[in-house]
Amino acid sequence: MTPRLLAYFTAFSAGASLLFYLTFTPGCKPAENKPLYEVIAEKFRSDPLPPDCAPAKVGFRDYNGYVSGDYYCLVSLVDNLSSDWVEIWVRAKLLDANGKPLKIKGDTSIIIRAFADAVPPVGSTAFFRAIPLSLISGGQPDTFLLEGAGVRFREPGPILVAPDNGGVRVQVPDPEDPKNKLKEVAFKSKTTLQNPLPIEALHPRLVYLIYAKDLKLYYAEMVNPEEKPKNLYMTSEGVLAGGTSREVFYDIAYEYLPQPIKDLSIVRVDVQAFEARPPQSNPGEPKR
Numbered sequence: 055m056t057p058r059l060l061a062y063f064t065a066f067s068a069g070a071s072l073l074f075y076l077t078f079t080p081g082c083k084p085a086e087n088k089p090l091y092e093v094i095a096e097k098f099r100s101d102p103l104p105p106d107c108a109p110a111k112v113g114f115r116d117y118n119g120y121v122s123g124d125y126y127c128l129v130s131l132v133d134n135l136s137s138d139w140v141e142i143w144v145r146a147k148l149l150d151a152n153g154k155p156l157k158i159k160g161d162t163s164i165i166i167r168a169f170a171d172a173v174p175p176v177g178s179t180a181f182f183r184a185i186p187l188s189l190i191s192g193g194q195p196d197t198f199l200l201e202g203a204g205v206r207f208r209e210p211g212p213i214l215v216a217p218d219n220g221g222v223r224v225q226v227p228d229p230e231d232p233k234n235k236l237k238e239v240a241f242k243s244k245t246t247l248q249n250p251l252p253i254e255a256l257h258p259r260l261v262y263l264i265y266a267k268d269l270k271l272y273y274a275e276m277v278n279p280e281e282k283p284k285n286l287y288m289t290s291e292g293v294l295a296g297g298t299s300r301e302v303f304y305d306i307a308y309e310y311l312p313q314p315i316k317d318l319s320i321v322r323v324d325v326q327a328f329e330a331r332p333p334q335s336n337p338g339e340p341k342r
Contacts, residue, residue, distance in 0.1 A: 089310040090275065095125055095184040098159065101167040103143050103204055110143070110202025111136040115178075116263075116271040119148075119198045122312035125184040126195045128166070129274050131263070132180060134173040140205035141331075142168040144181060150193035159189045165203050169261050169276045171331035172208035180261055180326060182274040184312075212255040214294070214327035216302075218246040221323055238319050243304045245325040247288075252296035257330035262304065264311065266318035273312055277304065278330070 117130035128146055147163045148156040155162050170179035187195075222242040228235035243262065249255050257280065264273040279286060285305035294300065306323065308316050 089312075091127075091182065091184045091273075091312070092125070095186055098186060098189060100161070100165040101143065103165050104206055107143065107204030107206055110140075110205045112142060112144075112202040112205075114200050116265075117200060118270050118272060119195070120272070120312075120314055121187070121195070122184070122314060124187055125312075126187060126190060127182070127184045127272075127312055128198060129182045129271055130180065130200060131178055131271070132168045132173075133178050134175060134205075136205070137175045138205075139172050139174055139208045139210050141171055141208055142173060142179060142205050143203040144168060145201050145203035146183070147199040148185075148190060148195040149197050149199065151196040153197075154193065156190055156192040156195060158185060160191075169259075169274070170326070170328040171259075172211055172328065174210070174213050177213070178326065179328070180263060180274040208331060211331070212249055212253045212294075212296070212329045213251055214255055214258060214329060215248050215250065216245045216260070216325035216327045217248070219323060219325055220244050221320075223320075239308050241306045241308075241320045241323060243306060243323045243325070245302050245304075246299050247294065247302050247325075247327055248299040249294045249296055254296060255294040255329045258294050259328050259330050260302065260304070261326040261328070262306065263324040263326065264306065264315060264320055265322050265324070266315050267321045268318055269321065272315050 113133040113135050115131040115133060119128050132142055132144060134140055144166045145163050146166060148158060150156060158164050166181050166183050168179040168181045173179050221244055223238055224240035224242060225236040225238050228237040247258060260277045262275050262277060263271060266272050277286060279288060287303040289301040
């Protein structure tokens with residue numbers, strides 16, 4: 055499958071990954087004891103596009119589309135190619151093997167809000183969305199189109215970075231052959247969250263980008279430390295002062311990941327970071 059993009063087109067720096075043998079107990083389980091992306095998918099809707107949006111000048115990298123169980127999953131990095139701070143919405147269209155557009159819940163496209171509330175000039179964010187196959191009509195999805203649906207201008211603020219990423223693989227005896235085989239059940243991610251500018255970051259957020267051993271990006275998840283997930287540990291909490299940093303540890307259980315990652319295993323986890331901003335004009339917007 056080779057996606058086609060309608061947009062402006064535009065390193066692995068992790069530390070050594072080690073094998074870690076223990077019995078792993080997953081941390082925070084999502085609602086209904088299902089992967090978070092499935093819970094969101096079952097309440098499927100396009101993200102609302104604000105009326106004050108401007109044209110989007112964006113690029114896409116590491117984009118991927120695939121079937122996992124009962125869902126068609128889309129994931130991509132999204133680059134801000136403009137000279138403004140922006141909040142980004144993406145339009146996605148699904149196509150069959152012959153390039154024919156498919157309908158998603160009766161519409162020919164869906165709108166997806168990228169994770170970051172404000173992306174600096176030439177900065178990057180990401181999105182992930184799982185679409186129930188039961189809502190796709192007209193054929194089976196084979197590839198997709200991505201384009202910038204619109205942006206909303208935001209004020210400049212802190213630029214958070216997480217340049218030092220590494221992790222430990224968690225393996226246990228394989229239940230099918232415990233004497234001779236190991237099964238990877240989790241990845242314990244470690245990163246350093248930095249705020250290099252002399253501006254306080256009031257509400258830091260983290261986006262975890264999970265790559266499998268075929269080197270493709272398969273999953274992206276936004277984590278809100280203020281919700282105190284049980285599988286997240288930081289050496290300090292709350293406001294991140296300018297010029298400071300903190301170590302962040304996050305346990306990623308395979309149980310809650312899409313099937314291709316379970317089949318291929320994780321090769322690396324990258325981390326993006328941003329400061330959450332309060333909604334500007336629509337009090338009904340979901341809390342981020």
